[in-house]
Amino acid sequence: MSPNCSGPRRVRAMGSEMPVLEVREMSHNFGGLRAVNGYHLEIDAGQIRGLIGPNGAGKTTIFNLISGIYTPMEGEVLLNGRKVNGLPSHRIASMGISRTFQNLLLWRHMTVLEHVKMAHYSRIKYGLIGAFFGTGKRLREEEEIEERALGLLEMMGIRHLANQVVLNLPYGAQRRVEMARALATDPKVLLLDEPTAGMNPEELVQIMEIIRRAHREFGLAILLIEHRLKVVMELCERIQTLNFGEVIAEGTPEEIRSDPKVIDAYLGKESVI
Amino acid sequence: MASRTTFRDFRAGWSRVPLIGWLFGALLAVTLERLAGAPIAMFFGLPKIPALFGLDIMLKKPLLIPNAFLYVLLVYGLPMGIATRAGIGPANRLATGLFRLPIMVTTAVYIGFLYAIFHVWAELNDYRALVLKLTLIAVMFTLSLNVINGYMGEFSCSHPGFMALGAYCASVFSLGMFVDTRFFGTALLPPALGPFLFPVILVLGGLLAAAAALIVAVPSFRTRGDYLAIISLAFLFIVKSLIENLEYVRGPRGLSGQPDWANLPTVFLWTVACVWSINNFVRSTIGKALNAVRDNEMAASAMTVDTRRTKMVAFLFSAFWAGIAGGLFAHVLRYVNPGTFSIQSLAEVLAMVYFGGLNSVYGSIVGAVSISLLGEVLRPLEIFKWIIIPLLLILVMIYRPTGLVAFKDVDVTELFRPKTGPGDGV
Numbered sequence: 292m293s294p295n296c297s298g299p300r301r302v303r304a305m306g307s308e309m310p311v312l313e314v315r316e317m318s319h320n321f322g323g324l325r326a327v328n329g330y331h332l333e334i335d336a337g338q339i340r341g342l343i344g345p346n347g348a349g350k351t352t353i354f355n356l357i358s359g360i361y362t363p364m365e366g367e368v369l370l371n372g373r374k375v376n377g378l379p380s381h382r383i384a385s386m387g388i389s390r391t392f393q394n395l396l397l398w399r400h401m402t403v404l405e406h407v408k409m410a411h412y413s414r415i416k417y418g419l420i421g422a423f424f425g426t427g428k429r430l431r432e433e434e435e436i437e438e439r440a441l442g443l444l445e446m447m448g449i450r451h452l453a454n455q456v457v458l459n460l461p462y463g464a465q466r467r468v469e470m471a472r473a474l475a476t477d478p479k480v481l482l483l484d485e486p487t488a489g490m491n492p493e494e495l496v497q498i499m500e501i502i503r504r505a506h507r508e509f510g511l512a513i514l515l516i517e518h519r520l521k522v523v524m525e526l527c528e529r530i531q532t533l534n535f536g537e538v539i540a541e542g543t544p545e546e547i548r549s550d551p552k553v554i555d556a557y558l559g560k561e562s563v564i
Numbered sequence: 565m566a567s568r569t570t571f572r573d574f575r576a577g578w579s580r581v582p583l584i585g586w587l588f589g590a591l592l593a594v595t596l597e598r599l600a601g602a603p604i605a606m607f608f609g610l611p612k613i614p615a616l617f618g619l620d621i622m623l624k625k626p627l628l629i630p631n632a633f634l635y636v637l638l639v640y641g642l643p644m645g646i647a648t649r650a651g652i653g654p655a656n657r658l659a660t661g662l663f664r665l666p667i668m669v670t671t672a673v674y675i676g677f678l679y680a681i682f683h684v685w686a687e688l689n690d691y692r693a694l695v696l697k698l699t700l701i702a703v704m705f706t707l708s709l710n711v712i713n714g715y716m717g718e719f720s721c722s723h724p725g726f727m728a729l730g731a732y733c734a735s736v737f738s739l740g741m742f743v744d745t746r747f748f749g750t751a752l753l754p755p756a757l758g759p760f761l762f763p764v765i766l767v768l769g770g771l772l773a774a775a776a777a778l779i780v781a782v783p784s785f786r787t788r789g790d791y792l793a794i795i796s797l798a799f800l801f802i803v804k805s806l807i808e809n810l811e812y813v814r815g816p817r818g819l820s821g822q823p824d825w826a827n828l829p830t831v832f833l834w835t836v837a838c839v840w841s842i843n844n845f846v847r848s849t850i851g852k853a854l855n856a857v858r859d860n861e862m863a864a865s866a867m868t869v870d871t872r873r874t875k876m877v878a879f880l881f882s883a884f885w886a887g888i889a890g891g892l893f894a895h896v897l898r899y900v901n902p903g904t905f906s907i908q909s910l911a912e913v914l915a916m917v918y919f920g921g922l923n924s925v926y927g928s929i930v931g932a933v934s935i936s937l938l939g940e941v942l943r944p945l946e947i948f949k950w951i952i953i954p955l956l957l958i959l960v961m962i963y964r965p966t967g968l969v970a971f972k973d974v975d976v977t978e979l980f981r982p983k984t985g986p987g988d989g990v
Contacts, residue, residue, distance in 0.1 A: 358866055360862060379870075380865045381868050384867060392862075396860045396862060396866075398858075398860055400855060401855055408849050408852070409849060409852055409869065410867040411849065411868075412870070413868035413869075414868075417850075423844055425844040472867060476867060476868050
């Protein structure tokens with residue numbers, strides 16, 4: 292795994308202008324429905340991009356296509372110039388595309404710490420021998436993972452909850468667990484699917500701060516799906532607007548805000564309801 | 565109210581007895597029974613030493629219930645109670661000393677103690693030894709099923725099939741190579757070599773079971789829940805009818821005359837190995853991936869967990885131990901036939917898993933031991949046994965849906981820790 296990961300990094304260090312994540316002409320159908328049509332994206336390291344659009348526009352489908360839960364029918368997904376579409380989703384994740392889920396897919400019987408440790412799965416080297424026989428190598432590795440996991444929990448401000456089962460936690464804390472878990476896979480690109488859904492204004496401010504911090508400390512490229520325009524406008528450098536699976540507008544927050552097509556498709560109709 | 569407080573105070577007297585203290589107490593009790601059990605039993609008017617803590621006598625002769633109860637109190641209760649209570653100080657000092665040793669050494673000492681208790685207890689008569697061996701095998705079998713049904717959350721019905729494959733494979737090797745039989749011909753190797761090669765034979769049985777587990781593991785990549793349960797049930801039927809129709813292993817008549825290699829130490833050591841390796845596995849992050857796959861497969865794979873590998877490992881590992889349990893089972897009974905591995909045995913092992921507790925090593929031990937003992941104890945009731953045990957299961961499912969001791973793995977360092985208070989200066 293490691294040669295694959297270090298290779299592209301070296302290319303970037305040499306000053307190439309290649310984007311971290313590039314999506315070319317990606318399309319996907321569900322039966323007769325064209326869910327995504329000719330989607331295109333380029334994110335550089337350290338950029339935050341927004342993806343907005345009315346319900347059913349295909350935003351989450353795009354995330355599922357990039358992260359390998361579905362395989363795109365047409366087009367390419369390139370991570371540091373390497374084609375990743377068609378690979379199983381755990382491989383894509385271990386290569387550096389991590390994500391959170393709109394409806395919080397946590398493992399309900401596991402503790403917070405176990406969640407974050409689990410996301411280190413692909414980097415475990417002790418193998419089955421270590422797992423069955425509890426070798427010294429395993430002990431050391433598990434300790435290292437635990438330390439790293441606790442560090443991430445500290446950063447998210449939930450270290451004191453480390454040994455709680457996630458089911459018992461309040462919603463805001465569960466969101467943070469998911470974020471810590473996503474960061475634990477050591478991603479280069481982070482896909483956040485409505486990270487502020489169901490949050491009160493206070494939690495909203497906190498989660499935005501956490502996104503900014505993760506972005507700053509890890510130098511991540513972030514792609515963000517969001518319904519609250521305030522959040523997108525504040526966080527993102529560039530925004531894409533999606534409707535019926537197609538990008539209808541792309542630009543800076545100011546451009547998007549004043550784009551008549553966006554107002555028509557998204558702000559105008561949806562927000563009145 | 566007052567009596568409840570007194571009871572709590574009374575119980576609190578034993579709260580600081582470390583594990584080693586309990587082991588000493590139990591060893592004392594079984595030694596006492598061995599030395600003076602017969603006269604005590606006679607004194608209480610019991611026909612012989614009660615084999616299973618007096619429970620076996622109570623149902624056969626209800627009038628002797630008080631006598632059996634007094635016997636158990638005098639032989640087990642009092643010595644254990646007094647010895648553990650009086651020995652808190654020395655026991656804790658010993659526990660502290662042992663705790664400082666490397667963990668492997670400490671574990672070996674504790675396991676040695678446990679074996680000594682079993683040995684002395686089972687030496688008294690053959691029935692006890694047989695029940696103990698079958699119970700230990702049930703522990704292995706239950707724990708291996710718990711890996712799939714509890715930790716990975718799939719409902720696998722195929723485990724008696726894996727056990728059958730292990731039992732037959734081991735039997736064929738041991739009968740064919742070390743015993744003169746009418747159906748396999750003369751022995752190929754000197755029988756004296758047998759006990760040394762017995763572990764290899766068992767492992768071969770386990771490996772065959774693991775290979776067969778691929779038939780269930782591969783469909784599990786795409787199928788979950790009810791459908792996988794049906795596939796695994798079909799697997800059980802395939803194995804059973806395959807063996808029934810295979811004249812090479814004498815079909816429904818079964819194989820008999822397996823050499824007497826599965827003595828108590830052998831079964832005990834294999835059980836320890838099984839519990840140890842499964843407990844190791846489920847506590848590692850690789851093993852916890854089973855829980856992640858169970859609770860949400862999509863999230864697991866998005867967090868870099870290789871779900872196919874995880875399922876494959878779980879099925880093969882679990883089937884391996886079921887196969888080992890089968891090999892031991894065949895050599896304990898020295899007879900095996902396909903009828904043993906029927907829906908009935910599936911129901912029994914499922915009862916043990918769900919009664920004891922899902923996702924739990926302790927739970928599997930509790931479930932296997934309690935259902936095995938209940939099965940033996942309720943034997944005099946004949947058919948009513950199969951009313952009482954299911955009723956118990958229903959009650960447990962109502963009041964504790966995940967079983968008696970769910971979600972609890974063994975943490976040896978917690979287990980061996982001396983229980984000293986702040987003022988003891990140890």
